[in-house]
Amino acid sequence: TTVDKGVDFANYFCTYAFLYHQKEMLSDRVRMDAYYNSVFKNKHHFIGKTVLDVGTGSGILAIWSAQAGAKKVYAVEATKMADHARELVKANNLHDIVEVIEGSIEDITLPEKVDVIISEWMGYFLLRESMFDSVICARDRWLKPTGVMYPSHARMWLAPIRSGLGDHKMSDYEGCMDDWHSFVNETKSYYGVDMSVLTKPFSDEQKKYYLQNSLWNNLHPNQVVGTPTILKEIDCLKVTVEDILKVQAVVSSTITKEDTRLCGFGGWFDVHFKGREENPAECEVELTTAPSVDDGTHWGQQVFLLHPPVRVNEKDEVDMNFSMSRSEENHRLMKVDLAYQIKLSSGKMLTPVSNKFYIE
Amino acid sequence: TTVDKGVDFANYFCTYAFLYHQKEMLSDRVRMDAYYNSVFKNKHHFIGKTVLDVGTGSGILAIWSAQAGAKKVYAVEATKMADHARELVKANNLHDIVEVIEGSIEDITLPEKVDVIISEWMGYFLLRESMFDSVICARDRWLKPTGVMYPSHARMWLAPIRSGLGDHKMSDYEGCMDDWHSFVNETKSYYGVDMSVLTKPFSDEQKKYYLQNSLWNNLHPNQVVGTPTILKEIDCLKVTVEDILKVQAVVSSTITKEDTRLCGFGGWFDVHFKGREENPAECEVELTTAPSVDDGTHWGQQVFLLHPPVRVNEKDEVDMNFSMSRSEENHRLMKVDLAYQIKLSSGKMLTPVSNKFYIE
Ligand SMILES: Nc1ncnc2c1ncn2[C@@H]1O[C@H](CSCC[C@H](N)C(=O)O)[C@@H](O)[C@H]1O
Ligand SMILES: Nc1ncnc2c1ncn2[C@@H]1O[C@H](CSCC[C@H](N)C(=O)O)[C@@H](O)[C@H]1O
8 A cells, every 4th residue: 555645745744834733833832841851951962963853844853953962953844844944944043054855754865874863753642644654764764773762762541531522422413313314304305305225324424423533632630530551652763664553452441430431531642752771861851641731732632432431430440452553545544443341340241342433 | 737636536526425515515405496496397308318417426416317307317426425326316216217427527438428417516606626627528528419508507706795704804813923923932932942034924824824715605695785797607518628727807896885895805606507599498597606695505605805995985986807717736726816996986096906815
């Protein structure tokens, strides 16, 4: 399955060509603080070094790398945003150090290998957008054997949650089906065509839309009703594309709240800046997108809703079988199989339930 | 400029693959009544005839054609919606007459030429989506020399309007720029990067978004403050793709309201079902998307806003120089140059003003 470049641009890159979108990322203080601190509290990784910024966007990470003392920074950006990055570099007087290159990282050539690869490649629930593939490609082609990855590690998390969203979505779906039924009646009586054969496909389409799409949400920490579990741990220096094509995990969470509703699952990620074993960070920095009252990010969490929710109690166990792979139509989108089974604290096992979700 | 099929699918066709979207069109009573009446009040065009439905979608027009007495209907649809159309045809017992063919009209082959081409190809302001190109292609390849087009004629209209939308959009734009200025200050003080060089490009981007995009709107008839003018008249039997690549018109409207604001221009279209000279309709049907209190359509009108608005008075003249062509990046979207000059009823000419708009 090779990717049509034009289609990929229409579906994916196009949004990054807008300053408005770059600004949204640049306004995410949690994200900005983490990258800023990772660079400026670990200047030893940058002083006199060569750096590659994969997907430089506005140029921000390349500029920081230069300000922290890099000798040379290659800032690669696939979209026309490269022109703005170049202006920004110039206006900040770093054009002797930062070289902005417009092109896909997969296509371009650098004159040398680099000491550091820095990139902000994380999508919703870490892997949506599949941009990490490009970072891996850059690493294999351009990172020195002794080089450092920024960030160096990443993890995916999943936890049982409660939420009122599911009820809303269900009533939206039901409203939409009521509407369909009037539509079928009217089309028959006014226009002599019986549309009822399409009721099933329409219902499937709307179910997918309202009930099976994962939702962006900024969860409150007290909506997390069970112990968070780790689905995947990634060492950015070693992972291969093969390793992230599919994420599979069998995990178990203990309900931590008394008499509550299990309404679904919340997924998030964190990344860490630790340098590498032989050349560690002086100050390790973490960027987490976990539910938080004050430190929400533009990534929020991805919520997978159950219809209907299930009553659970403290000490019940939720066994989860999670599997995520890429959508056939668009490799940057994901599909998820999420089966779960509840083991009551009494020891009784409830019937297992399987769900399909889409991260689109 | 050849079109990449995959990109065209990602940008355009994909939405038509959803029943939800087809249902929106099928729920537009003005649209439905017009096509329904055009067929059933002109059965002589259908009885015993062969018909081609270009872009059959759910199959509705093909089904009506068969119900009106057609001998054979070819129903061509580019998207997977073709499967649903086939089911619908079957469920309405017309599978001996209606043959659903999945494919682009440009690519498929029919076993014979047809007596009638029926199609609902109209986009916002008539030509957005550029689907009429496909109908012209179908006509030149598959319509008999004596054949009839449904619809047979189309017109584009433009009129001076008043509207509060422009003030809203202007204050959205201003709010967005205020936000940008705080962002520039914060980025400088927290993160040591001076973003002010991007102020101009950001402002241009946002101006385009808020002020230069034409807007979908269902205008009230009393928002039309001058006599409507015709920009283009199309005979569907004769028009070529060349004729519609660019729409240029110099037109003049007389203000019909006392002391009012000229806030912009509203564009709409109508189509007619008149058959052809040698084989006219028995009952001519019109489908208009003009501003209307009771008969709004899903097309609404396209509104081009002026910033700032201008005070005008009854009997003032507005001379308009209108030019619309296709966007370079996407041939289904349009760009518009709209220059106007006001001639006061006193005879005095105000300074002419030029605007660029995008129909995206
Ligand atoms: N394969 C690839 N080659 C080059 N640029 C890419 C790429 N895949 C994604 N990108 C770019 O990577 C950027 C990711 S968003 C991050 C932007 C910037 N580094 C910041 O932290 O603010 C987007 O601008 C996108 O266009
Ligand atoms: N070149 C082409 N070949 C085949 N189908 C096309 C086409 N261009 C557009 N279409 C299809 O034409 C339809 C236009 S919408 C109209 C649908 C239907 N005839 C109705 O009146 O309700 C869409 O379903 C779109 O997918």
